[in-house]
Amino acid sequence: MDKILRVNMSDGSVKVEEVPEKYQLLGGRALTSSIVCDEVVPTCHPLGPYNKLVLAPGMVTGTSAPSSGRLSVGGKSPLTGGIKEANAGGIPGQKLARLGYKAVIIEGQPERGKLFLLKISTGGAELVPADDLAGKGMYEINKTLWERYGEGTGIIGIGPAGEMMMRNAGISCNDPENGPGRYAGRGGLGAVMGSKGLKAIVVDDTGAAGVPVANKELFDQGRKKLAKALTTHDVTSKTLPSYGTAALINVMNEAGGLPTRNFSSGRFEGADKISGETIAEVTTSRGGKMGHPCHPGCIIKCSNIINKADGSYHVAPLEYESDWALGANCGIDNLDDIAELNRLCNDIGLDTIEAGCTLAVAMEAGLAEFGDSKKAIELLKEVGKGSPLGRILGNGTAFTAAAFGVTRCPTVKEQAMPAYEPRAVKGIGVTYATSTMGADHTSGYTIAPEILNVGGDVDPADPNKAELARAFQATTMFIDSAGYCLFIAFAILDIAEGFEGMVESVNGVLGTNWTTDDVTKLGLTWLKKERLFNEAAGLTAQDDRMPEFMKYESLPPHDTKWDVDDRVLDAVHSYTVEE
Amino acid sequence: MIEVEVRLFGNLREKAPGSGEPSLLTLPEGATVDDLLNHLEIPRQLSKLIFVNGVRSDTSTRLKQGDRVGIFPPVAGG
Numbered sequence: 246m247d248k249i250l251r252v253n254m255s256d257g258s259v260k261v262e263e264v265p266e267k268y269q270l271l272g273g274r275a276l277t278s279s280i281v282c283d284e285v286v287p288t289c290h291p292l293g294p295y296n297k298l299v300l301a302p303g304m305v306t307g308t309s310a311p312s313s314g315r316l317s318v319g320g321k322s323p324l325t326g327g328i329k330e331a332n333a334g335g336i337p338g339q340k341l342a343r344l345g346y347k348a349v350i351i352e353g354q355p356e357r358g359k360l361f362l363l364k365i366s367t368g369g370a371e372l373v374p375a376d377d378l379a380g381k382g383m384y385e386i387n388k389t390l391w392e393r394y395g396e397g398t399g400i401i402g403i404g405p406a407g408e409m410m411m412r413n414a415g416i417s418c419n420d421p422e423n424g425p426g427r428y429a430g431r432g433g434l435g436a437v438m439g440s441k442g443l444k445a446i447v448v449d450d451t452g453a454a455g456v457p458v459a460n461k462e463l464f465d466q467g468r469k470k471l472a473k474a475l476t477t478h479d480v481t482s483k484t485l486p487s488y489g490t491a492a493l494i495n496v497m498n499e500a501g502g503l504p505t506r507n508f509s510s511g512r513f514e515g516a517d518k519i520s521g522e523t524i525a526e527v528t529t530s531r532g533g534k535m536g537h538p539c540h541p542g543c544i545i546k547c548s549n550i551i552n553k554a555d556g557s558y559h560v561a562p563l564e565y566e567s568d569w570a571l572g573a574n575c576g577i578d579n580l581d582d583i584a585e586l587n588r589l590c591n592d593i594g595l596d597t598i599e600a601g602c603t604l605a606v607a608m609e610a611g612l613a614e615f616g617d618s619k620k621a622i623e624l625l626k627e628v629g630k631g632s633p634l635g636r637i638l639g640n641g642t643a644f645t646a647a648a649f650g651v652t653r654c655p656t657v658k659e660q661a662m663p664a665y666e667p668r669a670v671k672g673i674g675v676t677y678a679t680s681t682m683g684a685d686h687t688s689g690y691t692i693a694p695e696i697l698n699v700g701g702d703v704d705p706a707d708p709n710k711a712e713l714a715r716a717f718q719a720t721t722m723f724i725d726s727a728g729y730c731l732f733i734a735f736a737i738l739d740i741a742e743g744f745e746g747m748v749e750s751v752n753g754v755l756g757t758n759w760t761t762d763d764v765t766k767l768g769l770t771w772l773k774k775e776r777l778f779n780e781a782a783g784l785t786a787q788d789d790r791m792p793e794f795m796k797y798e799s800l801p802p803h804d805t806k807w808d809v810d811d812r813v814l815d816a817v818h819s820y821t822v823e824e
Numbered sequence: 825m826i827e828v829e830v831r832l833f834g835n836l837r838e839k840a841p842g843s844g845e846p847s848l849l850t851l852p853e854g855a856t857v858d859d860l861l862n863h864l865e866i867p868r869q870l871s872k873l874i875f876v877n878g879v880r881s882d883t884s885t886r887l888k889q890g891d892r893v894g895i896f897p898p899v900a901g902g
Contacts, residue, residue: 480899483835485901496899521834696880802878
């Protein structure tokens with residue numbers, strides 16, 4: 246990969262630049278965050294002309310490395326007010342990489358109300374007026390753009406939520422069947438894209454040269470070791486393709502850590518009706534698909550395609566976080582209505598975690614009864630319409646809680662918590678509090694050793710998790726930068742050869758000599774940059790805190806409160822890095 | 825004798841008639857999780873995660889009247 250595409254929305258210019266030396270060994274999250282740190286004024290308005298949207302495939306994305314199709318998207322978050330990186334699977338990341346683009350930088354701002362589409366192919370890149378696509382949902386956008394630009398093209402786009410610059414707007418990447426279900430969802434980056442007047446990016450890699458590999462022998466050795474780990478480990482070879490990620494519903498429910506009815510209980514009596522086991526059963530009986538890959542070359546295949554009762558396509562995927570957020574957290578146990586809520590999120594262009602937590606807060610405020618899935622569907626449709634109520638809900642959990650005076654607001658840095666109760670599992674709470682991203686399980690998935698007995702075995706109730714959270718955040722930073730799906734971690738945390746393989750595959754592509762020890766070191770170096778951006782943006786240690794209600798409300802069934810000392814939280818990022 | 829409430833998940837469900845529903849099992853006083861696994865004929869490598877009343881437990885955990893037991897094969901997600 247040898248170039249950066251810079252698109253200025255103020256003057257409509259599209260330039261191809263050489264990759265500066267300082268970015269040559271970066272990719273994915275390390276690259277989007279480095280560019281954001283170097284080019285974005287930390288105090289800027291996230292929706293103004295000085296913010297930038299940066300897209301970068303990972304270091305090995307676009308190669309034959311297994312499960313490596315991730316695309317990172319970065320910028321300043323309108324939700325958290327800090328730096329944001331959200332990454333997604335789907336097909337566009339690999340195509341962008343094969344076209345030789347290490348990053349695409351969208352900057353400036355056009356005249357308000359103008360809408361464009363960016364087309365990228367071997368013939369170059371151009372901005373095309375796209376006013377005719379205004380207000381359209383992502384299903385229609387993907388369909389229209391395949392008709393216009395050819396089946397199989399990669400499509401990165403925003404729904405009406407992004408156009409309306411709502412803080413819960415995500416960015417969709419299409420899957421191999423052209424569904425819009427693979428989202429760089431978190432933190433409102435869809436609103437940043439909307440603020441740039443960019444409705445979609447079409448990526449056509451026909452005739453592309455592919456990703457250069459510096460040391461093919463080493464790369465092949467590494468990817469084979471990694472593939473062996475993924476096909477050997479029970480989780481990545483059996484559980485995920487058979488039951489999908491929602492296999493976790495029953496696990497977290499048994500552990501008493503499945504947030505239920507707006508984080509008021511850790512157990513949901515309807516858990517089994519929305520579990521991975523039930524999803525697999527229903528999906529198979531209706532002719533849907535389990536073991537669906539979100540991009541070519543994924544050998545884990547945790548995704549699924551959910552059909553309606555009549556056998557027609559409904560949504561893909563229905564995964565754990567969405568199933569929980571729109572299900573248990575809203576007291577909803579009707580799988581078809583959860584699938585419909587998920588489909589609506591994908592169409593309107595919303596992050597499902599934030600949307601589910603928002604609906605739960607709205608239920609707490611009395612806008613619907615917990616469990617009333619039909620009313621939840623109506624509320625979500627308001628977001629798509631952009632009604633005054635819809636605009637409140639579309640701005641997320643914290644905004645909605647403020648609008649309705651709800652104090653049980655499960656957010657950190659205004660970003661809603663994912664599907665693990667921090668009062669039951671302390672380490673993930675430490676991650677939520679201290680992540681540069683706001684409450685985000687993927688930034689340091691301590692659930693693996695705390696609950697799943699993967700990558701270690703630690704007591705979820707132990708509050709001293711600073712080192713654990715730091716180590717997971719650093720390793721995750723490396724995986725997010727490499728372009729690998731985070732789920733490879735389940736295998737490589739248990740199988741040392743797989744971990745070596747990951748590093749060797751990266752070394753093979755980049756020509757580096759990194760060791761497995763360097764993974765943490767590099768991760769911390771890149772994390773530090775994100776921390777410094779957040780500090781300059783005005784975030785302090787007081788933003789690395791859990792919501793107050795968790796300190797005084799006991800969570801059933803364990804009847805525990807958030808009791809982790811603030812000093813533990815402050816210790817997570819107390820480290821020095823070599824410059 | 826004690827009575828415990830047992831839930832089997834993932835592919836272990838094949839071992840439990842009435843999939844998805846908890847079953848009530850009667851075991852001798854002082855029985856452990858290990859005894860329960862023997863009773864259900866569940867191989868140890870398939871019982872990766874064991875929760876007793878929401879707390880991660882192992883095969884040596886002693887069971888009491890009314891305990892809620894959940895048994896899982898290797899699982900992860902996110």
